[in-house]
Amino acid sequence: MLTPRKILIVEDHGDLLNLLGEALALLGWETIPAESGRDALDKLKRETPSVIFVNLRTPVMNAIKLAVSLKSHPAYKKIPLLAASENSRGLNRERCLALGFDDFISKPLELPELEIRLTNILSAEKRKAIRASGSMNLTSNRRGRSPWGAARRRVA
Numbered sequence: 001m002l003t004p005r006k007i008l009i010v011e012d013h014g015d016l017l018n019l020l021g022e023a024l025a026l027l028g029w030e031t032i033p034a035e036s037g038r039d040a041l042d043k044l045k046r047e048t049p050s051v052i053f054v055n056l057r058t059p060v061m062n063a064i065k066l067a068v069s070l071k072s073h074p075a076y077k078k079i080p081l082l083a084a085s086e087n088s089r090g091l092n093r094e095r096c097l098a099l100g101f102d103d104f105i106s107k108p109l110e111l112p113e114l115e116i117r118l119t120n121i122l123s124a125e126k127r128k129a130i131r132a133s134g135s136m137n138l139t140s141n142r143r144g145r146s147p148w149g150a151a152r153r154r155v156a
Contacts, residue, residue: 005122006030008049010040010066012058020053023111029118037061041069044076051121054101056085067100080121084109 007029011017014035021031032047034040038061040052052070056063063083070076080102093104102124105117 004030005051005118006032006047006049007118008032008034008040008043008047008052010034010037010052010054010058010063012036012055020109024114027111027115035059037063037066037069040066044070048075049079050125051080051082051118053082053084056083056096064099071100078125080125082117082121 005028007024009017009020009024009031011020011033012035017033017035021033024031032043032049034043036059037054040054041061054063054066058066061069067081067083070079070081081100083096083099083101083104084107085104086107096104102121103117105114
């Protein structure tokens with residue numbers, strides 16, 4: 001069974017928030033809109049997303065304070081954060097990663113690039129979960145039998 005992909009979008013421009021929500025819905029995402037960092041925290045009390053998309057220039061509570069708050073909260077710290085902004089004020093991917101975000105995408109947004117970033121974030125989270133659950137031994141425990149089955153055995 002597939003886990004539903006749910007994204008909290010923190011964007012203060014209403015038109016972009018709606019457009020982004022519609023585009024992501026077409027890609028199979030359930031969207032949760034939030035117009036500020038404070039609004040995002042309120043929405044998180046009711047729903048848990050797979051990813052949080054954050055415009056770095058959000059009002060009321062800025063994106064950096066939001067990231068710090070989320071990464072220090074036991075219930076929210078594992079939710080991946082995707083930062084989005086114009087490449088200005090020295091905010092680039094490396095700086096955003098250092099601030100606690102899991103990835104960065106520059107604006108103007110291109111839907112194929114956004115889809116790739118979100119897919120990569122979810123894949124990375126799955127890999128972390130697998131590593132955290134301990135190593136898995138995928139070798140066969142059956143002695144004397146070929147792992148490829150009888151069809152590959154040489155018949156004398």
